[in-house]
Amino acid sequence: MSLDSFITDRQTRWSELEQMVNRARRGRLRTTSADELERFGILFRHASSDLAIARRDFPDAAITEYLNQLCSRTHPLLYRGSPVRLSTLPRAFLLGIPRAWRSAWPYMLTSVATLALGFLAGWIAVYLRPDLRASLVPASLFDQMARGQVSGGVDYAPLAAFDIIQNNIRVALIAFAGGVLLGIPTVLALVSNGWMLGTVAAAVSIGGYNLQFWSLIAPHGVIELSIIVIAGGSGLMLGDAILRPGQLRRGDALSAAARRAVWLACGAALLLVVAGCLEAFVSPSRLPEGAKLAVGASTGVVLYLWLLLAGRRRVVVEAPSLDRAGDAIMHAGGYPPHNPLVKPG
């Protein structure tokens, strides 16, 4: 077959495909009819087999590069993941995050332990080494305690608050994203945040301001720390996937773990809005200390009830089928149902 006849025989099909691709690029694929869509697929298969022929017979011809371009512009239009539906997002958030959190429990426990380690280390350091106290804890804290100001009125400047809140989000993001560096930044973020809290808590405890301090922290702190723990646990998942990839290549294990962890980490980060509101309205308010502690405790109860209980029961929408009956029988007989489409909750 000569190059000329190869081109003349097939070029009408190619230009038809090219027009469809251009239309789709302008977002008009939605309005095309089912017949046209089918034709789109057929034309793509023709073009890709033409590309294979051209690669073999005319490797240096311009038409080969043209066909490669045409096919590589068409391919992502035909092959893509399912689109995001806004209507399913609330449900995915309310049920999906607790499910992901529960299935990642070993990482969450490790994350808590790492944070607690930092906290304990900080606490012990301040207690055991009074000589280092001044360098471990900001001096202004002792001044405030001396003047009895730890109970906290509203003297946050907006800029300082901006820094604090932005820092929390950054810490959560780094704790998750740091997983790609074997989880080292994750561990550092967890330990250093635990350490900071531990040193300040110890200093406050020495000064005898425990109640005022914890009532200032508790209303928003319970959620905030939980978010950092969740982000850290998600980051540890990534690091673990690189270190122990199992049967997969390390890169594939990493991206599989990231796909499982990212919605958990980012969904949890959205709760920072709730924590931020509590920080704005409850923490600095003139409520009695007991009430503030109660607010903190109840946010914790609600958060962990949600994480532990939501989405445990799967609602089966489809009508019962033979497959499902089979599953039920297998299940009753002690065999786990084998259905790759239903992930264990």
Add this chain to the structure above:
Amino acid sequence: MSSAPPDTLSVRTADNVALGYTTAGVGSRIAAQLVDGLLIGCLLLVVYAAVAAIASSLTGPQAPLLIALIFVGAFFAVVFGYFLVFELVTGGRTPGKNTMGLRVISLDGSAPDATAILIRNVVRIIDLTLGIGVVVMFFHPLSRRLGDLAAGTVVVRDKPKLSLAAAAAAPPVLLRTPDPGPSIDGIERLGSTEYNALRIFLSRPGLAPELRKRLAGDITTRLLSRLDLPPAAPERMWPPELFIERLYLQLDQRLR
């Protein structure tokens, strides 16, 4: 494909045809990031101005913290929203990537889904720290940064579009004689491969005459051995350039 140059990504389609993509280099990706950063900066200024107008109307003891919350929210919404929305809606082309002719695709050639786009943009915070991403891209054969590794994506070059007309218009064949000459023995041994090779040779303008003659001599020697002509065949006497032109014209007639 093992023979592919290192910056080429080869993707197998469902019907097992290899599509070739050229991956984007470090330089063009930094440039794209700079353009995007600039646009995000401008966007932030506009959003901050709007937010400040709202914030200034807030009063009361909670106002400072509320203002801070609103600003932080606006900051992260703009910085993340920019990349997430553009990469989702435009098929992996942020304005910065678009100006540099780049786009994001999945490693299997499909369009990246929301999860992949979320991952690569959250991990960006690590990539931008201390230039870690640039170092990783520098050493990765496909110039992927950590975010790409975690998301299973790669940034490829949108080449300048080749139109069908331009690609189909084969370069003109330069012939000194329109005469196919006496028919060559054993021509049935040759096919489209030889035809196309001859065509490439004949359509190459601007070859220095000396070089052209030498090339023609090499090609003719090989073709003669493939034709398996007897030692005394008249074709062996033709000057190589004439032989090539006549062979081309005769093959052209046969294959048409």
